[in-house]
Structure formats: structure tokens, C-alpha cells
Amino acid sequence: MKAFEIDSYAQGARFSDESDFFYDSTAKSFKDLSGYSDLGNNNVDVKEGSPVFNNAGVNARRGLFIDGTMYADFFTPNAWNGTIILVVNYSYLAGGTVGDFLYISGDATLGSSNASVVMSHFSGNRIIRAVTAASQVVAPDYSIREDGTTVVYAFSFDQNTRRAYSTTDGITVSQSSEYTANAISGDFLAWGGGVRTRVGNLSGDTTNNAASTKMEAVLFEQHCFTDNILLTDLAKVKLLIDDLKEYYGVS
Amino acid sequence: MALDITNSFPGKSTSASTNYPYGSARNVTVSGDGTGTPFVADLVNDIFGMQQSFLSAAGITPSGNPDKVGASQYLDALQFLMNVYPLAVSQNTGAALMGTSDGGNVQQNLDALSAGQIGGVIVFTTFTLLDAYAPANASEQRSSFKVTNDTDTSKNGYYHWISGTAYEKDAELANGIVEDGNVDATSGNVVFNYSVSKQSQYVSNFTDVEPYRQSQSNKNKFSPIAPVVILLGQSLNAARGTIAQSVASPNVKMLVAGCHVSSFDFWSANPIKSTNYTNVASTISLTEGGDGQSPCVGIANKILGANIERAYVGSVAVGARTLSTISTDGIKKNVYAFVHRLCELSRSEGYTPKVIFYSAHGEADAFAGTTEQDYFTRGIEYYKMCQLVAMQAMRDADYRAPVILSYPMQNSTTGATDNRTMARAISGVAKNLVNGIDFGSIYQWPMESDRTHPAPTGYVQRGEYVAGIIQKLLVNNFKSTVLEMIDVTLTGANVVAIFNDEVVQDLTMDAGTNLNTGFALDGFEYLDNGSFIAIDSIDYRGSSVLLTLASAPTGTTSQQQLRIASQTTTATLVVGLDNNIGSQVRKNNAGSRSIINNTQQSYDWAKTQTIGLRAI
Numbered sequence: 001m002k003a004f005e006i007d008s009y010a011q012g013a014r015f016s017d018e019s020d021f022f023y024d025s026t027a028k029s030f031k032d033l034s035g036y037s038d039l040g041n042n043n044v045d046v047k048e049g050s051p052v053f054n055n056a057g058v059n060a061r062r063g064l065f066i067d068g069t070m071y072a073d074f075f076t077p078n079a080w081n082g083t084i085i086l087v088v089n090y091s092y093l094a095g096g097t098v099g100d101f102l103y104i105s106g107d108a109t110l111g112s113s114n115a116s117v118v119m120s121h122f123s124g125n126r127i128i129r130a131v132t133a134a135s136q137v138v139a140p141d142y143s144i145r146e147d148g149t150t151v152v153y154a155f156s157f158d159q160n161t162r163r164a165y166s167t168t169d170g171i172t173v174s175q176s177s178e179y180t181a182n183a184i185s186g187d188f189l190a191w192g193g194g195v196r197t198r199v200g201n202l203s204g205d206t207t208n209n210a211a212s213t214k215m216e217a218v219l220f221e222q223h224c225f226t227d228n229i230l231l232t233d234l235a236k237v238k239l240l241i242d243d244l245k246e247y248y249g250v251s
Numbered sequence: 252m253a254l255d256i257t258n259s260f261p262g263k264s265t266s267a268s269t270n271y272p273y274g275s276a277r278n279v280t281v282s283g284d285g286t287g288t289p290f291v292a293d294l295v296n297d298i299f300g301m302q303q304s305f306l307s308a309a310g311i312t313p314s315g316n317p318d319k320v321g322a323s324q325y326l327d328a329l330q331f332l333m334n335v336y337p338l339a340v341s342q343n344t345g346a347a348l349m350g351t352s353d354g355g356n357v358q359q360n361l362d363a364l365s366a367g368q369i370g371g372v373i374v375f376t377t378f379t380l381l382d383a384y385a386p387a388n389a390s391e392q393r394s395s396f397k398v399t400n401d402t403d404t405s406k407n408g409y410y411h412w413i414s415g416t417a418y419e420k421d422a423e424l425a426n427g428i429v430e431d432g433n434v435d436a437t438s439g440n441v442v443f444n445y446s447v448s449k450q451s452q453y454v455s456n457f458t459d460v461e462p463y464r465q466s467q468s469n470k471n472k473f474s475p476i477a478p479v480v481i482l483l484g485q486s487l488n489a490a491r492g493t494i495a496q497s498v499a500s501p502n503v504k505m506l507v508a509g510c511h512v513s514s515f516d517f518w519s520a521n522p523i524k525s526t527n528y529t530n531v532a533s534t535i536s537l538t539e540g541g542d543g544q545s546p547c548v549g550i551a552n553k554i555l556g557a558n559i560e561r562a563y564v565g566s567v568a569v570g571a572r573t574l575s576t577i578s579t580d581g582i583k584k585n586v587y588a589f590v591h592r593l594c595e596l597s598r599s600e601g602y603t604p605k606v607i608f609y610s611a612h613g614e615a616d617a618f619a620g621t622t623e624q625d626y627f628t629r630g631i632e633y634y635k636m637c638q639l640v641a642m643q644a645m646r647d648a649d650y651r652a653p654v655i656l657s658y659p660m661q662n663s664t665t666g667a668t669d670n671r672t673m674a675r676a677i678s679g680v681a682k683n684l685v686n687g688i689d690f691g692s693i694y695q696w697p698m699e700s701d702r703t704h705p706a707p708t709g710y711v712q713r714g715e716y717v718a719g720i721i722q723k724l725l726v727n728n729f730k731s732t733v734l735e736m737i738d739v740t741l742t743g744a745n746v747v748a749i750f751n752d753e754v755v756q757d758l759t760m761d762a763g764t765n766l767n768t769g770f771a772l773d774g775f776e777y778l779d780n781g782s783f784i785a786i787d788s789i790d791y792r793g794s795s796v797l798l799t800l801a802s803a804p805t806g807t808t809s810q811q812q813l814r815i816a817s818q819t820t821t822a823t824l825v826v827g828l829d830n831n832i833g834s835q836v837r838k839n840n841a842g843s844r845s846i847i848n849n850t851q852q853s854y855d856w857a858k859t860q861t862i863g864l865r866a867i
Contacts, residue, residue: 010643035648039685041635075636077643080525080587107579133584159528159588184516186525186588187581195578195636226591226643 001239003085008227009034010077013044015064015219017053030064030072034224044074044199044222048209056089056218057150058249063089063218064200066102067211071200076105076224079192083156083225084130085237087244090119090217091147097122098214101204106133107194111204115191117155118204119215130155132164136181136188139164140174150220152244154237157189158228164189165230170238173230220248254297256288263288308332372397378406385416399424477561477602478721479593480550480609483586483637484577487613487659487693487704488568489513490543495707496847497539499551503562504534504600506592510547511539511566512585522569523576525584531592534600537564544707546609549714550721552846557726561602563593568611573621574629578636587640594644605725606641606652608634609717611693612659612677614703626676627683634684653724655717656681657690658859660702660832667819670832674817674859678733688720691733691858692816694762694833702820702831711847719843719853733858734838739813741864746777746798748813750857753794753839757854762833766818772798774834774857776814780806796836811864815857832859 003012012033014022023030028046036042049070056063078084092098098121106114115133119126128151129141139155155166162183164176182188199219202212221244229237244250256264257274263286264274276294279287288294302325306313309328318325372395375381379401386392396410396418410418423436482488490511508515508530513522515530537551547564554562567585569577576582594604621629634654641652658674674692681689696709696716705713723729738749756773763774770776770783777784777800785801804811816834834857842854 008646036639036642038648039635039639039642039651041632041639075639077639078587080584080591081528160532162528184520184527185581186517186527186584189528190525190584192584192587194580195583195632 001236001243003223003240004034006225006229006233006236006240008082008225008229009223010036010082010226011042011074011224012222013074014221015044015051015053016062017051018062023051028072036077041075042077044072046070046072047198054218056148057220058251059247061220061248063220066200066202066217066219068200068202069209069211071198071209073196073198075195076192076197078224078226079105080186080190081157081159082191082227083154083229084117084191085152085154085221085223085225085240085244086117087150087152087220087222087248087250088128088217089148089150089220089248090128090144090215092121092126092215093212094214095121099204100202100212100215100217102128102202102217102219103197103199104201104204104206105192105194105197109206111201111206114194115197116204119217121215128153130157130164130166130191132157132188133190133192134182134185134188137164137176137179140166140176142166142168150248150250152241152248152250154230154241156225156228156230157191158231159186159189160228161231162189165228167230167234167237168241170234170241173234252300254293259293260288262286305329305332371395374399377401378403381410381418382416386412395421397424404428474598474601474603475558475560476605476725477563477597477600478554478559478725479563479590479597479604479606480554480565480717480721481586481589481593481606481637482546482564482566482568482609482611484568484574484610485612485614486568486570487611487657488545488566488609489570490539490545490566491704491710492543492699492707494539494544496544496548496552496711499537499548500555501536502555502560503537503551503564504596505537505547505563506531506565506589507533507535509540509542510537510564511542511545512569512589513542514540521581523579524581526588531588534563534593534596544710546611546710546714546717549711549716549847550609550718551714552711553715553718553843554721557722559722559725561597561600563597563604565589565593574626574633575621578629578633583636586637590637590640591644604645605650606645607655607721607724608637608641608652609655609690610634611657611713612673613657613705614659623672623676623679626673627679630676630680631683634680634687638685651686653686653688653721653730654681654684655688655690655720657693660692660694660698667817667832671817671859671861675861678858678860681733686730688724688731689733689735689858690717690720691735692833692856694816694831695760695853695856698831708847712845712851712853715845715847716843716853731855734836734855735858735860736813736815736862739862739864741804741808741811744800744803746800746813746864748775748796748798748862750794750796750836752855754791754796754836754857755839756789756791757835757837760833760835762831762835762856763816763818764833764835765830766820766832771818773836774815774818775836776818777804778812778814779804780810808864812861813864814861816859817861 003009013030017023030044032042051070052065053062054065100119101111101116103117104111104114108114116131119128126144127141130139142153144151153168157164162179165173167173179188255273257267265277267274276288305325305328309331311324311328374397376399378398381396381398392412398407401407407424408420409422410420413419425436425438429437490513515526517524539548545566547566550564567589569582597604638652642648642650656677658677659670678689681687696712697706699706720731723731734752736748737751740747770785772786773789775786777786786798787801788799790797816832818832836857838855842852845851
């Protein structure tokens with residue numbers, strides 16, 4: 001299953017320098033693969049630092065090494081409602097409590113005030129989760145058993161049902177409780193905050209670009225949809241996740 | 252030759268019968284009565300003649316010994332003759348075997364056929380073994396030879412024998428390798444599995460996106476188009492004041508919570524948050540109400556007709572003046588919510604959505620350190636974002652949503668210099684944005700006394716005019732152009748201004764004429780190194796205009812400027828059109844009649860512009 005075969009596909013990127021079709025090293029831009037790139041503003045553009053590419057995971061696939069010194073950003077195509085599927089491999093360099101940010105979407109300086117994808121480590125658990133723009137609604141998180149594991153993580157925020165959803169297999173979809181605390185505002189169910197979403201800021205502080213000493217992550221792919229496809233098209237989501245897992249060696 | 256028994260032995264034989272058509276021998280009835288068939292030479296020779304004919308025909312010489320079972324020359328003769336001569340077969344049991352084409356007998360040909368069949372395929376594990384082998388007989392020479400497991404895979408395959416131990420390859424084995432440069436045969440199953448694995452590997456393979464785009468685009472062609480007009484930005488598009496017209500055609504729809512985002516639930520709590528789904532869940536007929544008038548009803552007044560039977564209108568304009576504000580947070584998400592929901596709803600109602608944006612920039616200003624360049628840069632980014640959202644919501648990657656842009660009139664918080672700066676920036680955005688449409692200045696419609704906001708009817712009229720631009724675009728594929736000067740030359744005290752269209756003087760509106768009246772004429776102003784020189788007269792000549800100055804300029808060419816519709820307003824506000832920045836120059840065309848005010852004709856008036864001169 002190809003990502004664009006699922007309705008409402010709006011943006012996609014492979015964070016690899018294996019092909020010019022994925023990454024323009026001159027422009028430092030990861031090209032949009034959804035077909036909406038002709039305007040030139042649907043790419044993931046590197047804003048600071050230089051990307052480093054590593055092989056990671058069981059199949060040693062090529063991905064973008066994120067250490068906090070590099071970040072890129074893109075127009076969030078599903079700021080108000082939609083789904084994102086990520087493929088990422090990460091390891092913790094430190095024990096204890098760690099909370100790092102792979103994605104930050106919003107205008108605030110700190111990740112805690114924006115929509116985000118957070119990777120955390122506490123009490124021996126390794127967790128990936130997504131948080132809404134208003135930091136109110138959390139998509140069901142996913143625990144990874146050990147460091148160095150690749151995960152395919154799909155999450156969505158749904159303005160209609162006022163819930164967040166996630167799945168890692170396209171079969172079992174976990175959902176948050178219905179969010180009713182602020183029923184008049186859609187902000188609390190939205191993923192994107194500001195104009196663009198920032199990729200690769202681990203510290204959660206957009207002014208802090210020091211390399212992380214707590215965690216390493218290699219980002220492989222992202223796919224954005226404007227519908228909540230975890231409800232509308234789950235069978236296709238499963239096929240896509242299966243293909244991604246096979247390619248990246250995710251058991 | 253053969254005896255006819257009845258005729259040969261009359262009275263001494265039995266008459267012809269079914270069993271013996273030519274008669275048969277008989278015994279005497281009574282001894283000596285002479286009625287028995289005589290044992291004579293003819294009778295015996297008839298038998299000897301037949302037997303010897305068999306032998307002769309088969310080329311067999313009698314052995315001299317009597318025939319017996321197991322040693323019968325007569326039987327040999329018969330068997331031979333059955334091979335040589337046609338074997339008659341009853342028509343009821345099959346066709347006659349007519350012999351062989353090469354002149355051989357049946358047995359010989361059966362032997363040859365059998366030998367060929369048992370040749371089959373002779374298999375070797377390596378080419379070396381084949382190369383050392385010589386066919387054992389003629390049958391093997393005609394066999395096929397196969398090498399199966401040579402480490403040099405190029406030697407595996409099928410061969411035929413040439414001579415001695417020389418063989419020539421006929422075909423490759425199917426080896427399951429799919430790679431560039433490999434010439435070995437590959438099975439369909441291997442190719443299928445390979446393609447599946449590659450499909451998995453390149454789940455995002457861009458090369459397949461194009462047919463997907465085409466299919467998405469084709470999907471959109473089978474239902475009638477419906478404009479989805481989204482009003483963006485700042486407060487000239489925001490609902491305001493009293494209602495001049497509330498209802499338009501029922502075939503123009505708005506989101507269920509209202510045509511303007513200020514009507515929505517969340518607005519009173521925090522206008523920069525994003526809308527709730529219940530506000531955008533469905534559509535109803537457009538009507539404007541408690542939150543005031545906006546251009547929405549005006550758009551609805553004129554957008555239908557020709558091929559357009561349905562339209563959708565919504566305004567996400569807010570009270571913010573800066574592009575940085577409207578680009579961020581909930582305001583941005585409302586653009587997403589409006590565009591996506593109206594596209595979804597139009598599709599569900601059987602239409603193909605065509606998103607068009609309209610942004611008035613009514614109160615655009617230089618707040619937050621915004622320079623012309625900064626405003627331009629932010630504008631390009633913001634409207635390109637809107638166009639991106641439109642193509643994603645429409646699911647049509649080839650579509651570039653038109654963006655119709657107008658300039659601020661007289662900002663209530665900034666001066667004329669900023670107005671001109673913003674006009675240049677917005678005009679630049681319209682010209683540089685793919686499918687940007689420069690709407691120009693908007694001084695032909697009634698304004699409030701602050702010179703910033705339209706009067707209620709002015710809102711509607713402005714919307715009507717925007718609808719006309721959209722109609723021309725969608726129905727006639729005609730992109731409207733703003734009236735502007737494209738060249739100005741100076742000779743002595745004579746200035747020639749060239750417009751991009753035929754122009755006429757129109758005195759039905761006095762906009763701009765009471766501002767700097769000592770120097771200006773018809774909205775033109777001439778500056779020599781920053782100082783006005785009065786314009787004495789104007790001669791309209793098609794697309795050019797000859798202005799005669801009161802005196803010849805003394806500054807350098809680069810210090811000369813001609814302006815139109817760019818006056819500096821007086822500090823004291825006087826109610827009425829005369830106090831607005833404007834001109835008396837418009838395109839020479841029929842214009843369009845307003846619906847809400849059918850005494851007013853709208854035209855393409857000269858836009859706010861300052862242009863440098865060139866000497867000739």
C-alpha cells in the first residue's frame with residue numbers, strides 16, 4: 001500500500017539522502033512525496049544545521065539522525081484535524097526521567113506549550129506520544145520494549161469525535177476519552193499551532209540547539225493526512241503500516 | 252485367374268449360394284453315379300496358383316518343405332504383402348493408412364518416431380560435463396540438453412547438439428535474479444514478488460504520484476463546479492456595523508454556524524482560537540445577521556449564473572491588522588477548517604469545489620515593524636499557504652486557488668505614506684503569486700467617516716464586484732487586471748502616462764479631488780524632487796494621458812514621480828466620498844451594475860500607484 005492511495009494524503013517525506021527524489025542537498029529540503037509540491041511550499045525545509053544520515057534498525061535503513069543541532073520545518077497540512085504516520089528509531093542515552101520532542105508545532109518557544117510528538121523515558125518505560133496544540137489532549141501512547149527499536153506510530157486528532165487516536169499495527173486503535181473541557185474551541189483537538197511544524201528539536205526549547213545527551217533518534221518517514229484515517233480507512237492504514245514495518249524491519 | 256466352380260463342373264458341383272457365390276464341391280449321392288466333383292488338375296492348380304502367387308508377390312522362394320504352424324512361407328508372404336500394399340480398413344472403423352511420405356514402410360517409420368520420442372532432455376549439472384559428452388546415437392543427437400547448476404549462471408540453460416561435443420545454447424534457465432544487466436530468464440512469480448518487495452520499499456515512491464494526481468483530477472471533472480469563496484485577513488472583510496442586506500440566493504451556502512467566523516461559538520471566548528467542529532459540520536443558506544455586514548452577501552448576489560448553480564462563502568477575516576497575526580495559531584487553523592469543510596461539504600452535495608480567496612487588507616498597516624519587503628514576504632508565504640491548503644482540500648494538485656487582493660484605503664492608525672507602502676507590497680504579492688489577482692483600490696464604494704471601513708452597502712457592493720471577477724475567471728477563464736500606469740515619460744512640461752488599458756475621465760465620482768486640490772487633477776499628482784508641481788490640464792488619448800504641468804520640473808529624472816489615487820488625506824474627516832483617496836480615471840468599459848444599489852455602476856478605477864519617470 002502506498003501512502004497516497006489513502007484518501008486525504010496531504011504531505012509525505014522520506015528522511016533519507018539515498019535519492020534526490022527524497023532529499024535536495026543543495027536546497028537542504030526533504031521533498032514532499034504526496035503530489036502537492038508544485039507550489040514549492042509543501043517540503044520539509046532544513047532551517048538550521050546540516051542533516052546527518054545514519055543507518056538504523058534491523059534492516060539498517062537510511063534515516064535522518066536527530067541530535068538537536070539540526071531542525072527543519074514544514075507547513076502543517078493537517079493543523080485542524082487529521083492523521084500523521086511516523087517511522088522512527090530511537091535510543092535513550094540516559095536513564096531516569098527523560099522527555100524529548102521530535103516534533104513541535106506552534107508559535108510558543110517551549111515544546112510544552114505547543115502541539116508535539118514527545119518521546120519519554122521514565123520508570124524504565126520508553127514511550128512515544130502525540131500532544132495537541134493546547135497541550136490538553138494526548139493521543140494514546142506506545143511503549144517500546146528496548147532501546148534502538150524502530151516504531152511505526154500513527155496518531156490522529158479528530159474534531160468531530162473530540163478524541164485522539166493512535167495505532168502501531170493498523171488493527172488495534174487506541175483512543176483517548178472524549179475531550180469536553182473546552183467544547184467551544186477546536187484548538188484543544190488540533191495538532192498544528194503556528195504556521196509551520198518544527199522537526200528535530202529534542203530539547204523542547206526552540207532556542208536550545210545543543211546536541212542531546214539524553215537520547216538519539218533516527219527519523220525515517222512521515223505521512224500526513226487531513227482526515228482521521230484511523231477511523232475512515234483503517235484497512236488501508238494497516239496495509240501501509242505492514243509495508244513500512246517490512247521495509248524497516250519492525251517486528 | 253480363378254475357376255468358376257459352377258461353370259467348370261456343371262452337374263458335378265453345388266449351385267451358387269450365399270456362402271459360395273461361384274459354387275462349391277460336392278460328393279456323389281450314390282457310388283458311381285458321376286455327380287461328385289472330380290479331383291482334376293484344374294481344381295488343384297487353382298489352389299497352387301493362388302499360393303504361388305503369394306510367394307511370388309512377396310519375393311519368397313519356396314523352401315521345399317511343407318508349410319506348418321510356426322514355419323509357413325505362405326503366412327510370411329501374406330504378412331509382407333500387408334506391409335507393402337494398402338491395407339483396406341472398413342470405413343466404419345477409421346481412415347485408410349495410405350503408406351508413408353518418404354517411401355518407407357510403416358514399421359520403419361514407427362521405429363523412427365519412437366527413437367525421436369525417447370530422446371527427450373539430457374540433463375547435466377555443469378557445462379563441463381555437457382561439453383565432454385558426445386551423443387550416443389542419432390536419437391540423442393536430436394535431443395535437447397540442459398545444464399542446471401553451473402556456478403557460472405550464464406552457462407546454465409538449454410542447448411542443442413551441433414557436432415562432436417559442440418553444443419549451442421538455445422535458452423536461459425529461469426534463475427530468479429532481477430537486477431540491472433542480468434540477462435537470465437526470470438519467472439513471472441519472481442518478477443511479481445520482486446515488484447511487491449519494491450512496492451514495500453518505496454511506499455512513498457513519487458513516480459506513481461502523477462497517475463494518482465490525474466485520477467484525483469479526473470474525479471473532479473464529473474460534477475458541476477461550485478466556487479468556494481473564502482474571505483481572509485483583516486477587518487475590511489470582517490462583519491461590522493448594521494445590516495444593509497441579510498439574505499441572498501438560497502443556492503449560496505455557508506457553514507451552519509454562520510458565514511463569518513465571528514458568529515461562531517468560540518469567538519466571544521477568544522477570537523484567535525480555532526473553530527469547533529459543530530460550527531462547520533454542515534451548510535445552510537447564506538444569511539448575514541447579528542455580527543454585522545461583510546462582503547459575503549454581496550458575493551452571493553452575483554456569483555451564480557452561467558455555469559455556476561451553487562456557491563459556498565465563508566469569511567475567516569479577523570480584527571487583526573498584521574499578517575503575522577493572521578498567519579498564526581487559531582486563525583490559521585480556521586482557514587484549514589473552512590477550506591477543508593466547505594470542500595468536503597460541496598463534494599458531498601454533488602459539486603466540485605473551486606476555492607477562491609479574497610483578502611481586502613482594509614486595515615493593513617506597518618505595525619510590528621512591518622516594512623514593505625517584510626509585508627511582501629509574509630504575504631507571499633501566507634497566501635501560498637492558503638493555496639496549498641486549497642489544493643489539498645480540493646485534492647487537486649494542479650489547482651492554484653486565485654487570490655484576489657485589494658489595498659487599504661486610509662488606515663485609521665497610520666498615515667498616507669504607510670498606505671502607499673502597503674499598496675506597493677500588496678500589489679507585489681498579487682503580481683508574484685501564481686494566480687494572484689490585483690483588485691486595486693476600492694474607493695468607488697461608500698465608506699464610513701473613518702475612511703477605513705466600508706458603509707454597510709459598500710460592503711455588499713464590494714462583494715458584488717469580487718463575485719464579478721470570480722465569474723469571469725471560472726466561467727470565461729478571463730483573469731481581470733487592475734488599471735495601472737505602465738510607463739511615464741517627460742518632455743519639458745509635458746508628461747505622458749501610458750496605462751495598460753484604454754482610460755476615460757469619469758466625473759461621476761469625486762474621490763480624491765478635494766485632496767491637495769491646488770496641485771492635483773483627476774486624482775493625478777506630480778512631484779519634482781518631493782515638491783508638487785500643479786497639473787494644469789489633462790488630455791485623454793486612449794490608453795495614454797497627456798498631462799501639462801504648470802512648469803517644467805528642475806530635478807533629475809530619477810527625482811520625478813507621478814502618482815494617482817495616492818493623496819494624503821486631511822486631518823479633519825468630512826463625511827462623503829470626496830474625502831477618500833481616489834481618482835477620476837477608469838477603464839473605458841461598461842462596468843457592472845450593483846444589485847443592492849442599482850443606481851451605481853462599478854468600474855475598474857485606477858489603482859493607488861506611484862511611478863517614476865523616464866526621459867525621452
